[in-house]
Amino acid sequence: MTGATLVVMALKPVARRLVPDEVFDQILSDVVDGQLAPGESLPSERRLAEVLGVSRPAVREALQRMAQARLVDVRHGGATTVREFRRSAGLDLLPRLLVRNDELDVSVARSILEARLAIAPEVAALAAVRGSEALHDALAQAISSLEGDDDPVARQRAALTFWDHVVDGAESVVFRLMFNSLRAAYEPAIDALAVLMEAEVSQVDAYREVRAAVMAHDPEAARSATETLLRPATTNLISAIHDLEEA
Amino acid sequence: MTGATLVVMALKPVARRLVPDEVFDQILSDVVDGQLAPGESLPSERRLAEVLGVSRPAVREALQRMAQARLVDVRHGGATTVREFRRSAGLDLLPRLLVRNDELDVSVARSILEARLAIAPEVAALAAVRGSEALHDALAQAISSLEGDDDPVARQRAALTFWDHVVDGAESVVFRLMFNSLRAAYEPAIDALAVLMEAEVSQVDAYREVRAAVMAHDPEAARSATETLLRPATTNLISAIHDLEEA
DNA sequence: TCCGGATACTGGTCTGACCACTTGACCAGT
């Protein structure tokens, strides 16, 4: 009985907001939303601590993280100033841009789909050239959980696992890190996105085509099979988003 | 007299290593070099502070930054453990991987060139579709400083500016952030790379081709012109690196 | 007018304390 109850309870980890995280989020939001304009000076650490009702180390930690993300410029003795984040921030900022105030930014989603469509075929081609035989089973397993599972979100995860292995096969640090960053943006929004992407992940045969081309060491075929798989959902969603923006 | 002396002195900014930065670098190096294996526990903050001879807040700040980069997992009440950075870290880790112990990692450099060759043509194609008329002058100016300057490093910077504008024209957040991250990896190593890339940036006419295709709103032409520009240096360097790895 | 230094900011760092959480061992019930 206990087991059954557990499944139904839909537990989620208790969200314990840490103080520096909270501060970081607030400042980050102000920067991303433009309430703190580029070039503008932030209040001093002491002042921020006072205003936010937290200790100075907490503020300090948040500001250092902002600096690491290249969102602000901290100068010893001088004021901390806001940078132009679109010109300086790295790909790791993407999650924060995709979901803002708990809702998806569709223009960012569009951009992600676009980039995915441009990059994934190249990665598949690389995997076709370099992939080891071990890929065979890994991809097969991902495909079988893709057709075995009926939960939309689980299928999204299976698809992510599939691409994860393809990226492995490409043996490219840069594409690996890019994938990690994109995944980090995708996963927090996976519930909202699962519905939109459902049509794509149900094309199990298309995934099989990609796998066959990769394992046949045929980069051109891998490229085109990947594009065939990704393009429909991409263009559909982009036009849907476009219509949505009209209204 | 004073002015002339100044120019000759070859000043460089005094490196003021801040304590938390130093700690961050040390731990990061240990993780990236594998001396701290994934899954392994770090010493406690107090112990680290003691061993490194710094205060606990300094250690703490470094660890929080490690956590933000997804290199370690900090758990309240439990131990801080090392993550498998190749699977979790984002593109912003790239600079640290490209130059390690003050020398270039050629396999990372190869990967960057590869990725650049795969992505840049797509970005140029997007810019051809979406680029505004303002691009015209911006690109022209970048090209003229490309042919005007005779310092190799200055030409690298001019080329970066050129691509910066192309990325602008593509109007894609994702490609913009990717470019920022790649640039952040490239710039610290620009002196070493300027020599290797000299052949490419001297092909001023090839840049003109790209610009012409983009301004003609011809995505296919932009794609192929970009590939024509980037491929030679890329394949040359990759084979050179390959030979180097043999020896 | 210009320069140079006092001064009042800013961030950088440390100490030491206390709170909150996790772990594991031990123990009491069932």
Place this chain on the structure above:
DNA sequence: ACTGGTCAAGTGGTCAGACCAGTATCCGGA
């Protein structure tokens, strides 16, 4: 044998306050 409770030790989380180290500004003397 297994649950659940309790407790102590160790960990990260947070704070207060102090002092050091740079920067910016303004003001008085040359």
